[in-house]
Amino acid sequence: MGDAGRGPLIESVTSAVVGVTDFGPHLDLFCGELGFEVAAEGVVEAADAARLWGAGLGDVEVRLLTAAGAATGRVHLLKVDDPVAPAEHPHTLDVGLAGLNLYTRDIDASHDRLVGAGHPWISEPSRYEVPLGETVVSVTEGYCLGPDGVGLVFVQPANARGTQAWRTDPGRHYTELTSVVAHVPDFEAELAFWGPDGLGLSAWYDVTFSSPGIEEMADLPEGTVLRLAFVASAEGGSARIELTRVESGHRGVDRRGVQRPARGLGHTGWSVRTEDVDAAVRRASGTGGRVVCRPFDTSTPLHGDARLAVVETPNGISVELWHPF
Known part of the structure; x- marks a missing residue:
């Protein structure tokens, strides 16, 4: 072909x-x-x-x-x-593949249930603010430590985008994976690989920010500055790629x-x-x-x-x- x-x-x-x-x-x-x-x-x-x-x-x-x-x-x-x-859980400062994200209806209930089932979280669910165009939106997240070094990031969205699982079964507490996350040193090269001239996705969100809330949620040093881009189909409704890079000089393990x-x-x-x-x-x-x-x-x-x-x-x-x- x-x-x-x-x-x-x-x-x-x-x-x-x-x-x-x-x-x-x-x-x-x-x-x-x-x-x-x-x-x-x-x-x-x-x-x-x-x-x-x-x-x-x-x-x-x-x-x-x-x-x-x-x-x-x-x-x-x-x-x-x-x-x-x-097995070892990647830290947000580490280079390479990081967390698996999915939505929850009630993040506090998720935290209590999963901790009780033996899946500890780095911290209590935290709210932080990120820029979105000319406005600022709040995000509530928590990082759960799964088996074999799997990190799960639970998100209770203020305005949930459509997910296939919630459309099929609106009563579900959790969705399918909504994002896969990678911390990449060469941000522009990764965007080009996945983008319109590469495999054909769109980077519809690309911001650089810092937030005490995300520092608490992800156990980051004070003053950490992150670049974050969401890369996904222009049609929506599919799992996104979250590309991150730490811009403030903090570094973990590759x-x-x-x-x-x-x-x-x-x-x-x-x-x-x-x-x-x-x-x-x-x-x-x-x-x-x-x-x-x-x-x-x-x-x-x-x-x-x-x-x-x-x-x-x-x-x-x-x-x-x-x-x-």
């Missing part, structure tokens, strides 16, 4: 890829507490696992989690038998070397559905990405019958591109 025009090739990130030592604690959290369902399970066979994630893994056990059947904001759980590093799908624990990559994986790979390569695995045809529990490839963004984030047959 060709790559005619410069139209969008993706709608945003379809799934976050999460490495686990044991499915049980994650199923207890995502399914037992947050209302996700196991939509598929099985193994990615060794030959496919080697192409996608590197040699020597053998068969990789996987689970696909969805919220109210939403086609976006999903979770791919990959069982990691020999992790490259111990975690990108251990955030490798099927080898690392916690948030280790993204899976992105496209209508034309070959064109998406060409576009990614032409906007600063690195091709890790050329497109090939296969069938897995995570994708069904599909054509898959793997690229890395200019900041080293592993992205699986695929389109279903």
Whole structure:
């Protein structure tokens, strides 16, 4: 298939890829507490696992989690038998993949319930203000420490944008994942990779700000200045990419070397559905990405019958591109 025009090739990130030592604690959290369902399970066979994630893994056990059947904001759980590093929760100052965000109807009730279930939070839910055009809006968030280094950011929005799970089931307490977050040193290169001349998303919000509220919520030093951009489909209704960069000189650990799908624990990559994986790979390569695995045809529990490839963004984030047959 060709790559005619410069139209969008993706709608945003379809799934976050999460490495686990044991499915049980994650199923207890995502399914037992947050209302996700196991939509598929099985193994990615060794030959496919080697192409996608590197040699020597053998068969990789996987689970696909969805919220109210939403086609976006999903979770791919990959069982990691020999992790490259111990599980550790990324800090907002750390470089690499960070939190997984989702909406809650009542953040105080979520905090009390999840803490009682053994999932501690960095702090009580906090409210902070961010600029939005000529106005300022309030955001209420809290950071929960999940198993295997997974960080979950719960957001009680003042004005919730539409989500697929809440449209399907308006009575749900939680949505699908609404954002996946990455702290990237080369902000402009990452925007170009995902943007209109890259895979086709729009950066509709790009601000630099500081806030005592976010410092409290995320355990940040006083005076931390953040740049934040939301990157998503112009159509809306899909999980967004949140790109961040600390502009105030504070720095944490660079975690990108251990955030490798099927080898690392916690948030280790993204899976992105496209209508034309070959064109998406060409576009990614032409906007600063690195091709890790050329497109090939296969069938897995995570994708069904599909054509898959793997690229890395200019900041080293592993992205699986695929389109279903």
